[in-house]
Amino acid sequence: MSLTITPPAQNSRRPAPPTPRGMRARRTLHWIAVHSLAIALAIMFVGPLVFVALTALMTDSQALTSTLWPESWNWGNFAEVLERSPLLLWLGNTLMYAGLATVFMLLSSIPVAYALSKFRFRGRNLAFFLVISAMMLPPQVVAVPIYLLWARAELTGTLWPLIIPMLLGDAYSIFLLRQFLMTIPREYTEAARVDGCSDFTTLIRVVLPMARPAIAAVALFQFFYCWNDYYGPLLYASTEEANWTLSIGLASFRALHSVQWNLTMAATLLVIAPVLIVFFLAQRVFIEGVTLTGVKG
Amino acid sequence: MAVLSSPAPPSRRRREGLRALLWLSPWLAGIVLFFGYPLVATVYFSFHRYDLFTLEFIGLENYRYFFRDQRAHTAIGNTLWLVVFMVPAQVLFALGTAQLLTKLKRGAGFFRTVFYLPSLVPLVAGTVSFVFLMNPSSGPVNQFLAFLGIDAPDWFGDPSWSKPGLTMLALWGIGNTMVIFLAALLDVPKHLYEAAAIDGAKAWRQFRSITLPMISPVLMFSAVTGVIYALQYFTQAMVASRVAAGVTDSPGTSFVPGYPGESTLTLPQWLFHQGFRDFTMGYASVLALVLFAASLALTLLLLRQFRAFTDTER
Numbered sequence: 001m002s003l004t005i006t007p008p009a010q011n012s013r014r015p016a017p018p019t020p021r022g023m024r025a026r027r028t029l030h031w032i033a034v035h036s037l038a039i040a041l042a043i044m045f046v047g048p049l050v051f052v053a054l055t056a057l058m059t060d061s062q063a064l065t066s067t068l069w070p071e072s073w074n075w076g077n078f079a080e081v082l083e084r085s086p087l088l089l090w091l092g093n094t095l096m097y098a099g100l101a102t103v104f105m106l107l108s109s110i111p112v113a114y115a116l117s118k119f120r121f122r123g124r125n126l127a128f129f130l131v132i133s134a135m136m137l138p139p140q141v142v143a144v145p146i147y148l149l150w151a152r153a154e155l156t157g158t159l160w161p162l163i164i165p166m167l168l169g170d171a172y173s174i175f176l177l178r179q180f181l182m183t184i185p186r187e188y189t190e191a192a193r194v195d196g197c198s199d200f201t202t203l204i205r206v207v208l209p210m211a212r213p214a215i216a217a218v219a220l221f222q223f224f225y226c227w228n229d230y231y232g233p234l235l236y237a238s239t240e241e242a243n244w245t246l247s248i249g250l251a252s253f254r255a256l257h258s259v260q261w262n263l264t265m266a267a268t269l270l271v272i273a274p275v276l277i278v279f280f281l282a283q284r285v286f287i288e289g290v291t292l293t294g295v296k297g
Numbered sequence: 298m299a300v301l302s303s304p305a306p307p308s309r310r311r312r313e314g315l316r317a318l319l320w321l322s323p324w325l326a327g328i329v330l331f332f333g334y335p336l337v338a339t340v341y342f343s344f345h346r347y348d349l350f351t352l353e354f355i356g357l358e359n360y361r362y363f364f365r366d367q368r369a370h371t372a373i374g375n376t377l378w379l380v381v382f383m384v385p386a387q388v389l390f391a392l393g394t395a396q397l398l399t400k401l402k403r404g405a406g407f408f409r410t411v412f413y414l415p416s417l418v419p420l421v422a423g424t425v426s427f428v429f430l431m432n433p434s435s436g437p438v439n440q441f442l443a444f445l446g447i448d449a450p451d452w453f454g455d456p457s458w459s460k461p462g463l464t465m466l467a468l469w470g471i472g473n474t475m476v477i478f479l480a481a482l483l484d485v486p487k488h489l490y491e492a493a494a495i496d497g498a499k500a501w502r503q504f505r506s507i508t509l510p511m512i513s514p515v516l517m518f519s520a521v522t523g524v525i526y527a528l529q530y531f532t533q534a535m536v537a538s539r540v541a542a543g544v545t546d547s548p549g550t551s552f553v554p555g556y557p558g559e560s561t562l563t564l565p566q567w568l569f570h571q572g573f574r575d576f577t578m579g580y581a582s583v584l585a586l587v588l589f590a591a592s593l594a595l596t597l598l599l600l601r602q603f604r605a606f607t608d609t610e611r
Contacts, residue, residue, distance in 0.1 A: 042411045052429070065435060066434070119317040119320070137596075138525075138528060142336060143568070145339055252539070255540070272418050
């Protein structure tokens with residue numbers, strides 16, 4: 001599962017045959033072509049972020065024009081965004097939603113993944129089938145009755161309808177954790193049992209320490225999912241501006257303040273930046289987690 | 298079934314079943330409450346007129362209306378467009394970038410990070426950014442196209458260009474798929490390529506006869522999940538149309554999603570609008586069941602891929 005990219009071992013095993021000059025030239029051309037393509041793609045991938053950042057620093061009047069480079073660096077735009085919109089309130093709501101949802105998800109999903117991967121019982125495959133079905137079910141399909149449940153509990157207008165269900169497990173996280181726990185040889189848990197550990201102590205003492213990378217990845221994914229979630233907060237909290245999250249606020253930002261693109265881009269950048277910072281701090285966790293989502297167990 | 302051939306005595310298995318049930322019970326309760334019950338209730342509501350206050354049985358009227366509802370048909374057409382154009386474009390582009398990464402001898406790690414980065418950008422932020430980047434008056438994309446002498450469209454303001462605009466956004470964020478493909482490509486045994494090279498197979502032939510067959514399960518998996526996500530396509534379309542039209546998410550704004558025209562209206566958005574803005578919840582339930590049928594068919598397809606490893610016990 002390691003992703004270190006080793007250069008294709010062309011000819012490295014066998015002694016290299018004497019290469020005629022034409023072949024070496026062709027290989028150099030190939031090298032140049034591949035790397036220029038990579039550079040072009042890199043510009044395409046990073047370009048949008050660069051232009052967002054440049055526009056975020058422009059003056060109001062310049063943002064109307066078609067110049068791409070800011071005449072003066074208006075760092076005050078960020079302060080103005082914070083002044084004109086309740087961005088910090090939205091941030092607080094988002095952090096509460098993402099934080100609680102992540103903690104609740106871990107508390108509820110780790111035991112389920114543990115039971116699904118380490119216990120042998122009839123219906124185990126059926127249970128896994130249920131996990132995948134729940135994971136693949138579009139949230140919109142069951143939205144109407146669930147909305148009505150929360151309306152009856154008088155919790156619509158808040159973010160609680162998105163947080164409380166996490167206490168009962170999250171299918172996607174269970175799936176990922178289960179995929180990882182399956183790779184831990186059963187001998188470890190069996191040995192713990194023979195030594196007299198209960199299921200619970202086996203989970204705490206044996207399984208959790210071995211599963212730390214997977215747990216970190218799943219927690220990060222959950223946190224980012226909530227940070228990015230638009231559909232959920234739109235469904236439940238859009239009627240109460242005091243309970244908006246960053247995604248709702250940002251989607252409404254331009255219309256709400258009828259502002260220029262520069263302030264909208266400054267707000268956008270403020271939403272993107274934390275994610276990128278966390279990514280650079282936890283890059284390994286992330287990329288290993290993504291490979292976990294592939295078909296391999 | 299692996300269960301039958303297992304060495305454990307039946308009594309122990311039964312005890313383990315009870316313990317498993319104990320561990321699984323909160324989750325099972327969740328499945329009943331947030332999966333089983335709502336599915337049944339959705340079927341029930343679909344035969345009723347329901348606006349949060351009065352519930353009236355109207356038989357198949359909601360279903361009949363579905364066949365007359367032009368907006369629903371437009372939404373399904375748009376979703377099909379995404380399945381036919383956006384998903385294949387994403388898969389091919391992700392495969393291409395992953396393949397390119399395996400060919401790089403220098404800076405592969407750097408390029409991998411750069412290609413992956415945009416997929417981390419929150420969907421709403423990415424969408425708002427693209428509406429800006431591709432706006433006709435001051436957007437850098439159109440300026441670049443004008444520099445090349447191309448008469449650029451008003452992407453998110455033009456019904457015939459809004460979906461291609463959303464496709465660009467989707468291609469920008471293929472990082473996750475790319476990383477999965479990259480792992481699969483690096484797992485293809487090197488000696489296969491060496492053997493093929495000795496037999497005189499050129500690059501394209503190697504790709505077709507070795508790479509594609511070796512990674513086809515991963516490819517298939519990504520394609521099917523891609524289609525399932527296309528069925529749920531909501532956030533990008535909703536945000537792009539709102540930002541381009543200049544409408545907020547505040548309550549009371551009677552904004553019908555899909556701007557410009559109905560070109561970005563998808564089934565989930567129409568369901569959302571019917572159910573939670575117009576509160577015609579009976580009809581929204583019919584739309585939900587249509588969405589359910591489509592995703593169920595695809596999920597079953599996906600499960601066939603999974604069967605291979607659900608039966609293997611380690």
